[in-house]
Amino acid sequence: MFDYEAPQQAEKPQLIEKKPVEKPPQQDIAKLQPQLQLQVPQHIAPQIQPRPPEPPQATISPPPPSSVPQSRPSSPVAAENYYLQVGSFRNHAEADNLKARLAFLGLIASVQSADLAEKGVWYRVRVGPFTQKTQVDNIHVTLRENGIDAQLIKMR
DSSP: OOOSSSOOOOOOOOOOOOOOOOOOOOOOHHHHSOOOOOOOOTTTSOOOOOOOOOOOOOOOOOOOOOSSOOOOOSSOOOOOEEEEEEEEESSHHHHHHHHHHHHHTTOOEEEEEEEOGGGOEEEEEEEEEESSHHHHHHHHHHHHHTTOOOEEEEEO
């Protein structure tokens, strides 16, 4: 039985002295490996032959300029770009939140700031540009299905 009143002396641990492990002497590996020479039989060695010269390519000269002037449009017609504006916020963080929500729908949106003088700076969230009206219509349907109102913006 254990006697609580008589303190017992704990056994003192004995220290064991360890001797350092001797490392084997380092040897040069290159000296240990035998020198090998690889002999490839002549029938296995690849036969390299020079390529025959390629025949010269025929050159085609451009047709002579015609005396009839070609018709060119006087000014390029600017294509219309379509955007869908899906929100306008005073707070930039709210605009970024909507942009992130649109990203989850697979849509790429941009946030543009507009200084409206006495009204202050507003942050517009737009999807686009689109060059075809059918693209805009398809995206508009997707937005409506997800409870997001959008306004069509045309730009040149």
